[in-house]
Amino acid sequence: MTQTPAAATTHPRRVDVPIVQRRRKPSGRGHVLRTTIFYIIMTLVVIGILLPLWTMAVASLSPVKSLYSNHVPLWPQSFRLSNFVDAWHAAPFGRYYLNSIFTTVAIVVLQLITSSLAAYAFAFVRFKAAKAVFGLVVLAMFVPTQAVFVASYILISDYGWIDSYQALIIPFAASAFGIFFLTQSFRSFPYEIIESGRVDGCSHLRALRSLVLPNARPALATLALINGVFHFNYFFWPLIITNSESHRVLPVGLTTMASESGGDQLIQWNQVMAADVFMVAPLIVLFALAQRVMVRGVARVGIR
């Protein structure tokens, strides 16, 4: 946390000083052995990470009979794609998807608006008590949301919002982390440009919209992605605040479907796993596409 990017850049990444005595290249039997052990360990780690995802995919493609047989479920005995159709009809997954996408998009858009407005104020405007207010934002980041949910629930129910889209969206319309993150990134924008814009009669809102935001696109994308994934995946709050199928989001719908599968008969693992694929697959695809942006965000959080 004490490492600031400014401090890091004062040292050149690589120094082109001729190194008099290069470190002896490791060679020989010991080296081969060490490399082999290293790769064996890393292979085991990778297998450990991929195993549950692999067996989920296999089960989602298998007939349920083979899952209850002696066949090792590391490869489908025979392919049964209709699992996905059955799972889709086992619960209103279309509705769950729409609810999830709608609430996530709404939250992200609202957060981008409120966070960039606030971040602009903190980064460029000298106003009364700015320091204290920013301190409050930092404090808000440290409040564990899972520890105040009882009171949140009661407040929301006092508003009459139980089981509504407002209850899923509005409490998250501002993000302390988002404000913090964008303030940091806005501060690297040269203040002189805003000043000269102001002299030319440009309002603060205009300065934000046409000067700061276009230059902060990477930060906005990172924030949208990180918080978007978080809220698409968020289970706890939707679990307690909604109770009807029509407002249910995907994670809650999935657990309900999984716990009801098979009724008092055997659990239809193939259908449960197919439904799980509905939940997991979009995120893996998103991860594959946007890995760089996400990694950058998490790295920023780490060194900040």
Added chain:
Amino acid sequence: MADVRLARHRPRLFRRRRGGAAGFMALPALLLLLTFIFAPLVYTIVLSFMHWNLISPNRTFVGLKNYQNLVGTPDFVQALLTTVVYSGIFLAIVVPGGLLLAKAVDTKRPGMQAVRSVLFMPYVIPLVGSAIAWEWVLNPDHGVIAHFFTLFGGKAPDLLSGRWTAVLAIEIVFIWQYIGFYMLIFLSGFQSLDPSLNEAAAVDGAASRRIFWSIELPQMRPVALFAIVFATVQSFQLFDQIYVLTSGGPGTSTFSLVYFIYIEAFKFFKIGSAAAASVVLMAILSILTWGIFRFTREKPAPRVTT
């Protein structure tokens, strides 16, 4: 009276306008944070002194009674203990493990880029999604681990049916989900280090192991600290995996603090007691966070200088 107030007010308004009425741009976010984070925070504390069943119009002030009752509630004490275990094991594995994995993937060995991606991937997967996938892996009769055991003529243990084995199973899923995240935190730490230090040490003939212990590791202190605080806060809020894998069972033996609060509030409708447990949870987290920073004499607030 009104005149006096106006007179005192006018210059302030004026100054604010010149100093930047645009400070109000922070207002929407601020109001939302006050309404949905700080108001519940204060309300939780207020409710912890009340007796209320969520439905009846009567709330009675009972002072510290909820706290006293909690101490005598075996489920609460057990949940607290189990949470400490969840958290302790999580920290003990995820912090050193993340550090070692970061060191491992930071090498130029072929394939490490891919390993990095695979390790980080679980972080984006919803907790309930991975918990359900793990439920199938751990299935004592037909899961892949069960098949592995029968291969050697044994019988797979039903992890989710015993107290500590169920805790272990939840812990495995929890670690599986997040170890890549901590790897990435440490990796970004390693990559922000000044390479000239390492090179200087290498010139002086230091072995790579020595460089790691004496040069790189001490510089990783702030990163490690962040990881420890983050992991503590994260592990004390464990819920989703428990909900899916055990529903707190067998009995109440895998209850975490958050799960206890959830059940207390929404199954038994003991709002006061749930709020008191929430306050305890917050107090523990505040003390731990403060203590870690204090102990290591690092600044508690994240630096904002860029």
